[in-house]
Amino acid sequence: MTATPVCVLGLGLIGGSLLRAAAAAGRPVFGYNRSIDGVQAATADGFDASADIDATLTRAAETGALIVIAVPVPALPTMLAHIAERAPDNPLTDVISVKAAVLDAVADAGLLARYVGGHPMAGTAYSGWAAGDGRLFVGAPWVVSVDDHVDPHAWAQVMQLALDCGSFVVPARSDEHDAAAAAISHLPHLTAEAMAITASDVPLAFALAAGSFRDGTRVAATAPDLVRAMCETNSAELLPLLDRAIELLTAARHSLADRGSVGELVEHGHAARTRYDSFTRPDVVGIAIGEENWRDELAAAGRAGWVIRSALPGPDSR
Amino acid sequence: MTATPVCVLGLGLIGGSLLRAAAAAGRPVFGYNRSIDGVQAATADGFDASADIDATLTRAAETGALIVIAVPVPALPTMLAHIAERAPDNPLTDVISVKAAVLDAVADAGLLARYVGGHPMAGTAYSGWAAGDGRLFVGAPWVVSVDDHVDPHAWAQVMQLALDCGSFVVPARSDEHDAAAAAISHLPHLTAEAMAITASDVPLAFALAAGSFRDGTRVAATAPDLVRAMCETNSAELLPLLDRAIELLTAARHSLADRGSVGELVEHGHAARTRYDSFTRPDVVGIAIGEENWRDELAAAGRAGWVIRSALPGPDSR
Known part of the structure; x- marks a missing residue:
């Protein structure tokens, strides 16, 4: 060629x-x-x-x-x-x-x-x-x-x-790409924004912020127009995943309040991340x-x- | 000395x-x-x-x-x-x-x-x-x-x-430390777990995962017992912040579904992260x-x- x-x-x-x-x-x-x-x-x-x-x-x-x-x-x-x-x-x-x-x-x-x-x-x-x-x-x-x-x-x-x-x-395929991109990029952008906002209201939070906060909110530094463009043009794929994430966090919230445990979320999350790390x-x-x-x-x-x-x-x- | x-x-x-x-x-x-x-x-x-x-x-x-x-x-x-x-x-x-x-x-x-x-x-x-x-x-x-x-x-x-x-x-003070730690560490651990689980259910997601996913879920690789210990012993401070994050994501979910916009979350998140970056x-x-x-x-x-x-x-x- x-x-x-x-x-x-x-x-x-x-x-x-x-x-x-x-x-x-x-x-x-x-x-x-x-x-x-x-x-x-x-x-x-x-x-x-x-x-x-x-x-x-x-x-x-x-x-x-x-x-x-x-x-x-x-x-x-x-x-x-x-x-x-x-x-x-x-x-x-x-x-x-x-x-x-x-x-x-x-x-x-x-x-x-x-x-x-x-x-x-x-x-x-x-x-x-x-x-x-x-x-x-x-x-x-x-x-x-x-x-x-x-x-x-x-x-x-x-x-x-x-x-x-x-x-x-x-x-x-384009539709499968968009669902995957919603899961690994668009949803993480939105949760990073929510983390940054939540911390900004807590006295002392920025003073103590270290690695896990810096990494977890890194993408919140992306220009808002770019984040909006990718999330808003992919809303059909993003919405069900956003619902899923809210559902997981809400279940953990009730479990923590009622039984003092976040075990289910943490065990499943760790298992998922471990599968990702071993993905070839x-x-x-x-x-x-x-x-x-x-x-x-x-x-x-x-x-x-x-x-x-x-x-x-x-x-x-x- | x-x-x-x-x-x-x-x-x-x-x-x-x-x-x-x-x-x-x-x-x-x-x-x-x-x-x-x-x-x-x-x-x-x-x-x-x-x-x-x-x-x-x-x-x-x-x-x-x-x-x-x-x-x-x-x-x-x-x-x-x-x-x-x-x-x-x-x-x-x-x-x-x-x-x-x-x-x-x-x-x-x-x-x-x-x-x-x-x-x-x-x-x-x-x-x-x-x-x-x-x-x-x-x-x-x-x-x-x-x-x-x-x-x-x-x-x-x-x-x-x-x-x-x-x-x-x-x-x-110990109580102020605990509120800040919930915001910058414990809550980010829980959202990282939720991100990892959400992505693990989407075909192709791990195949495409790159920087923002890897960084955003890094702490989900932490041993579950350690994550549980810090979240569960700090539930009094963690619960209101978890509620706040769920509230922010739920508002964004409705805004995206109803008006096709995640503008409010993204603008506020970016502003918060920018304040963090300029924190001295x-x-x-x-x-x-x-x-x-x-x-x-x-x-x-x-x-x-x-x-x-x-x-x-x-x-x-x-």
Whole structure:
């Protein structure tokens, strides 16, 4: 395979890190950012960036670039309209932390044919070009969606980009991704917010706060708009898990008040965390991209914890 | 001041780390552990340890050692009975993570006169002698209680031990400590357990879990008996905070379901975490241990975030 150019739309923490990582992997890469400040910062660091969306997308269309949408959710519809106008046939992915809502917006824009959803499970509490890091994705899971519509050529390109950035690929359906993301990211964000608020009302609490509080509330330092965007666009999956967490805490509350025990919650929580610590990620083997039932087979493999660490054979393999 | 010997009762994670830290600071130090395995491990590492509680306490009485109780809560009454029999006049402290319950037990044992509660705010998810680390307390807050009864001589000795171990001292009343510990440690432990359980029921969740989940559930790896002991012995302070957290999450749940917004929780949580990040700890100045109202003044200073980084003048200062 020749190295397909990469066109990154949005040069914040994730997009900016991706631009750096793809360049470091030797990929031709160029980017767009709405604010001129981000463009200037990226350019000053030696990268190829522009604040002209139409020129950027025209260039993507001419070079057959893989387009990566890395803008916040509220900016997505406008961005998709631009892409539909200037580069409707390019392979297209995104790095947004919810997948079903993006899939719907892409379908509404008529861009489903070459779209493969993506989500690198990496981040920090910071944002903007300056916070980016070309090694942000190293060793992190990167979800690549295997919904029914996905095209094998586009899928292979998104897989390769994730591998080039140092991630391993977890194949998953968009709805299953969103339920998992609600459990491991969106719900923990909300509980961290609640912990921070609860402690802030107690005299002496911040004076004594150490490791468990700092770690447990770290994600509450994330910009509120980002937390809201991911929770609010994933409410269908988040609500039942939020209910479950409230139910567990309420049961523990009654058990503590009535019988002086939090044993049930603590024993089950410890057992769950122990299962997580012993969770292994074997390599996906024996599946070729584009063969019969490849999407279902990859979804099943991802669900079972299998990951892709080196490129699977596919439609463009020699 | 001459260096008072230190007698550590219980050589698990905290007691074992304390034995190492005090020895590294040049203090004469000896320890007791119930299990012979812990004694052998400590002895093999070059420390002075015994499984004979009566001999250890007799030695403490003869040398005027500062006795540090580092056993789990369930073992406390038996340990206090031994101390009352063999070393009732020694200065006495503890490193247990709740303070009011220990204070009551110490009073019941008739040992209040020389007792000053302590709590180093440091730990890991591991336990036992082998998990100990002489640098565990470096840079961590160490609460030293300033309840109405405390004796200035004993207080100065406990302060010095905390400083010798590399901690800074936060003076606090036992009840205020317990409310703060519920907010920053006990409640975060319970929410971490709930997060781990919730995620464990969602296919794909562990496969995608990354930084925010790992950090947010780290404390769920703590041994269940330790989590239960600290939560269950502090239920009076923990219950209202657990109620508050449930209330915050329930309000967010309804706001998300009814209006598609988690804005209120997220904005307040971010603001609280930002206040925590900007929290500073100025040095206590101008208070001498034992002067009029010294306990109230230290409690007020601790509540305001002030800490002790070098020994305050006191009754034994030259």
